Amino acid sequence: MKRAIGVAALLLFFLAPLAWQLLTSFWPDAELTRPLPSTLTLANYAGLGGTFARAVLNSLIVAAGTTAVCLAVGASAAFAIAKLEFRGRSLLLGAALAISMFPPIATVSPLYLALRAVGLRDTLAGLVLPYASFALPLTLWLLTSFFRELPDELYRAALIDGCTPWQAFVHVYLPLSWPALATCAILVFIFSWNELLYALSFLSTPSKRTIPVAIALFAGEHVEPWGQIAAASVVATLPLAVLTFLFQRRIVAGLTAGAVKG
């Protein structure tokens, strides 16, 4: 009984605000002054139009691009850290951990000037590398701890069969590592999808805004369009809700990997 009350309180606290937002998204604009709507409408969704669809597309591009770059450079580096002897490998892992704790505001000004200098300010491509500053450390830690758990014998056997270390990585280890790659991809995608500070600082053209920027700067002509904001929020949340329910186990495992080993 006590447990049931606890679970109910927990669900109320975490889900009721989301439920209210969902209800608001179907709430006719003219009725927002009433305690509850008398009818429900899709007008708020219809009113979002092309600008917000564009923001969804922009977020998809940036998040997918960041995920691709991080996995491409992160997987081979993680394999090298886990299985090959080279100088500076623990330094690299330590540096990645330290970098993941940098406050992003610390790098906004130089990154802004650098992106402007190479003509990438106010472009979606210009967000991908700055996003790697938080996404790549995560990739390295997750994949290194995964590769460490795969047996070394595979590596030695591959060498005996005439593979180079690179071939051992590509042909022996990579095919075994898709679960870890998937976990990593989901987390990097979520973090990139949600990022606000860099996107807000580097993008100025409204049609290039990502979802968090579009939501943060969402404004009506005279009054705050709460119904439309709610509809936009639901659209922004939906892909994440699907990811969360489908891959809950993976996300939890990835987030807490190594956190409890002491």
Place this chain on the structure above:
Amino acid sequence: MKSARHGAIMAAPAAAVLAGVALVPVLAAVWLSLHRSIVVFHEHRFVGFGNFHFLLEDGRFWSALRTTAYFTIVAVAVELLIGLPVALLLHRGRGLLRAAVLLPWAIPTAVSARMWAWLFNADYGLLHRLAPRVDWLGSPWTALHAAILVDVWKTTPFVALILLAGLQSIPEDVFEAANVDGAGRARTFALVTLPLLKPAILVALLFRMLDAFRVFDAIYVLTEGGPANATETLSIYAYKTLMRSGDFGYGSTLSVATFACVLVIGVAFVRFLGKPAR
């Protein structure tokens, strides 16, 4: 040492990216902080520690530092206090319950802050209707605590999941032994569960403190630092100085100061409480 050369080559791209987007920019920010640099006026000259002298006299900086520290301490304390019972509930719960709790963590902070801004809305917000006398975002004290509430809602799931992982790593027979020895539930929790959970608690504490200290999204969306700068944190002040005033010299000084604070927290943690495993 063929493997060494291969290893270095395979790790090089990642090392280059990390250096290029994080290490070099931090050093560049330190360099910028020694300049007077106003982008629109094309003004850029070396002023040594001039900005840092100004920083020490800048009341708005100290106020932002106090606000950030208060936000961090209160938010993280509440998150740990709520996160522990949530973890205990999740421990015996189903996957569906875990996914439901994970949802606030997964959605963008900007989205959740807008959602709460509507709940707090001074005309028609649900919380305003339930407690009409409270002006949630309109007065300095409530606005700061409203921002803390949003942070608690959003990140308690993360704390709970770290603690849950800690709980799951404790072998069942430890609890059985405590039971056989006649320890009640409260004593088992205080004398067995809590000490064994300490590493997980420390990890959650470290990650959350560093994360809360750089808070930007929730406050930018809720109040932009208002009313009367009551919710202005270091990241918000630095952002406004950089992007609104275009003052890249002093803005970088504020960024570097924020970075230094985070560094102090991180080093203090590792020094006094032992090395976190990740």
